[in-house]
Amino acid sequence: MSQSRPQVKDKVLQVAGFQKEREMKGEPSKEELIHIYRVMLLTRLFDTKSLNMQRQGRIGFYVPCTGQEASQVGSAFALRRDDWTFPTYRDVGVALIRGASLRSLVAHLMGNSNDPMKGRQMPSHWGFRTINFASVASPIASHLPVAVGVAMAMKFKNEDKVVLAYHGDGATSSGDFHSAYNFAGVYKAPIVFICENNGWAISLPVQRQTASPTLSQKATAYGFEGVRVDGNDVLAVYRATAKAVDKARRGEGPTMIECLTYRLGPHSTSDDPTRYRSREEVEEWKRRDCIEIFRSFLKKEALLSDEEDSRIRKELEEELNSAIAEEEQAPRPxxxxxxxxxxxxxxxxxxxxxxxxxxxxxxxx
Amino acid sequence: MPTINLVQAVNQALREEMRRDERIVILGEDVGKDGGVFRATEGLYEEFGENRVIDTPLSESGIIGTAIGMAIYGLNPVPEIQFLDFIYPAFDQIVTNLAKLRYRSGGQYSCHLVVRAPYGGGIKGGHYHSQSSEAYFCHTAGLKVVIPATPYDTKGLLLSSIRDKDPVIFLEPKKIYRSVKEEVPEGEFTVPIGKAKLAREGSDVSIIAYGAMLHVALEAAETARKNGVDVEVLDLRTLIPLDIDAVLATVKKTGRVIIVHEAPKTGGFGAEIAALISEKAIEYLKGPIIRVAGYDTPFPYTLEEFYMPSVPRIMKAIDKLMQY
Known part of the structure; x- marks a missing residue:
């Protein structure tokens, strides 16, 4: 069993019509497209660096997200500043597009005295109040009913804010997934669920996680819409999320968005994925790398030159290296x-x- | 001053506080139109409407999970779990999120709420309508655990719990919901969390109890008096944070300690009290610390009166200590 290529209608980057569609309301400007690209690239660089730091013994643990940047960055980009996110431990891209500082991310990985979590949680268990990025707990899906509660409270206070709650394919088997989706449906809570279906819950393929042909169809049973998008197409993810967020803001209730993507790396630094999945499958998905796809698009549309691309990469690397160097100086809590x-x-x-x-x-x- | 029972005290506390604080929402199964299966929330739906008294789907993890979210977002939820025996689907929410949120986020987030649940045996409820599982919650750092035994304390402690800044597990002794009555003032008053109450003064033996067992302990003390034994009874009222000063004071006074609770003996909260006494006041003891508790079995149906601590069982413990 393997995670098959997604069959979805809403592809943006591979179709010629994007230029025309970009004129629709709410489409990202040129500057915003470059910003999205920068954050995706920064997420990838951060991920690679963090994995390496764990291998070198400089941090204790890490949960990588390489391959899923489009699902994370594209979805969270659709939010307003005062909206909330309930992330998983894998959602570095969400933290970065929402404005988390690199220093705070690195400090958390190191569990040092600058860590907003005060060194109490293992790495990748983020939480940043200043950007409405909720605190992560390890038990899968335990954050989902809480996310719905926040959305219900927003509705109670007659605000027009929205919650974006992230979970993976594995979470859809849990009791809290059911509790959360059920409450969201019953109370028409202003929430959008982003399901990053990356094909694998540690070693279990999604086809063993559920007998449902799709995950998005589960939303139907809770009385709201479930849609599937190509999770490696950042603009498709953005577009689907923006639509769902607007709907929630108008008081029309929740949506589930199943982003078909792939975890290119291990589940965590404690895991060896060659034990359970084939090299061919990974290679196939590497050819669909979401950052490569977006970069090609930006270049084809003449929005990004080779020079600009290298300049961005260099800037980000410097920024990251200096954050790490500074945080490595900080003492323990x-x-x-x-x-x-x-x-x-x-x-x-x-x-x-x-x-x-x-x-x-x-x-x- | 009107005389009311314990469940009316719950209702009065909720009603008065909901009038004062519009962030309070009640949620749970059958708490709205039905007024709760024990009628604790009767009339609140009619007065405050469906947005503040929320009838929920049958899902304890959903009730507590969404209540936590509401608390994070600045509401003041008072979720009801219909019977403490049904709380286990929400256990993960309580242990993983409710108890740890402030700590795990480095103090960035907090979620204060009060989980109300009727607990305990004596109502012919069998395994699943009789349990006293307070020890699980006492064992989880970050929670406060409050168990009142009288209508006055129920109202005063529920108001304190609703105004507290920490998550509170508020366990109501359902056996005495209607049987214990006393005069309770209308309007605002509070009873502090973390303070025990000397329910009866005595000089020979100390019984430490809480909840429904307070009344069994008082009855035993009265019986003992007829036999010439002067029994002191301490009502803990709050298990976490424990009023250690009050515990040690009575231990030092009598030197003989009996702890009474309905929960199974092994790993029950009585074990914690006994350990603390042995750490801090062993030199005052004139005999062993005796626990009169539920047995280490599931809660039985037909024979529940033999399972629960009773006056004869407590009397036996008193005799043993006096003869030691």
Missing amino acids: AIESIFEDVYSSEPWNIREQFEEAKEDFSKRM
């Missing part, structure tokens, strides 16, 4: 950070344990 933020104020037992730990800490540091 202070010992008291273990004991803070459990409750709004410190109960006696935690205070007592902190006093004990201080002694232990001073001996071992």
Whole structure:
């Protein structure tokens, strides 16, 4: 079994009509297209670098997203600033297009004193309040009912904001997927689910995850629309999301968007994908690399020159290297950070344990 | 001052606080038009409407999960789980999200809400309408666990819980929902979280109890008095954070300790209390710390009165300690 090539109607980058369609309302400007490209490229560079840093023992763990940049960046680009995202651990592209700083991402991977998570979560478990990027937990799909709750609260307050909630193909088997989709449908919550169907949930292929011919058809049972897009076509993803987000904003309820894409790397740095999938399958998907497809399009449309492309890459690499160099200087979080933020104020037992730990800490540091 | 029962105290606290704070929403199964299977939310749907008293699909993970989202977004949800026995589908939401959100996000996000659930046996409910599973929640850092035993404390503690900044698991002793009545003032008052109450003073033996078991303990104390034993009874009211000072004070006073709870003995909250006493006050003890608890079996139906701690079982423990 393998993740087959997507059969979808809504292809943008491979068809000639894009130029004409770009005139439609809400299409990205030239500057925005370059911005999308930059963020996709930065996501890829960050991913490659992070994997390498883990191999070198500079960070403890990482969840790579190479191959899925179009699904992540294209979808989140459709949001307004005050909208919210509920990401998975794989969604670096979402964080970057929403404006997360490289320094904060790197600090989190290192779990140092600049880490917004204060070094409490393993790498790739992001959360950035300043960009309405919710905090990640490992149990799959556990964030989905919470995302629906935020959307219900937005509706309760009569705001016109929207939640974009991400999940993978594996999540569709979980109870929380069902709870979340059901509540979203019943209460017509202003939420759009982005299903990054990358073909594999660690070692389980999507065909073993479900007997449904598609994942998007699951939305039908919850009373809302499910659509399928080529997840490696950043503009197709953007377009489908923008439409769904507008619909949610108008109060017309949720949408599920199944982005057909592929995880080119391992599930995480603790995984060897050659144990469960063929080299041929990976090679086939590498030929459909979403960044290559978008780059070819931009060049064909004369929106990006070779020089500009190399200049962008060089800039991003420098930016990334300097963020890493700076964050590697930062110390570990202070010992008291273990004991803070459990409750709004410190109960006696935690205070007592902190006093004990201080002694232990001073001996071992 | 009107005399009301425990379930009326819940209702009154919710109604009064919902009038004061329009961020409060109630959600759960049958909490709206039906007023809740125990009538705890009766009349609230009519007064506050379907947006604030939300009848949900039959899905505990959905109820708690969406309530967490609402809390993150600034609402003040008070979800109801119909019976504590049904909370397990939401356990992941409680342990993974509710308890850890503030900590795991480095304090960027928090989600305060109150999960209300009736707990405990004595209503002929069998395995799935009788459990006392407070220990699971006490074992999860980030949660507060509150269990009132009287109408006054129910109202005062529920108001404190709704106004707290942390997630609170608020367990209501359903066996005494209607049987325990007392005068409770209308209007605003609170009972602080984390403070135990000396329900009866005594000098020979201390019984530490909470929830429905408080009343069994008080009955046992009264029986003991007739036998010339002076029993003190401490109502914990809050398990987390535990009022350790009150626990140690009574231990130091009597030197004889009995802990009573309905939950199974092994790994129950009584074990934690016993361990703390042994760590902090072992030199005051005149005998072993005795737990009178539910047995380490699932909760039985026909024979529930033998499963639950009773006056005779507590009396046996008192005799044992006095003769030690």
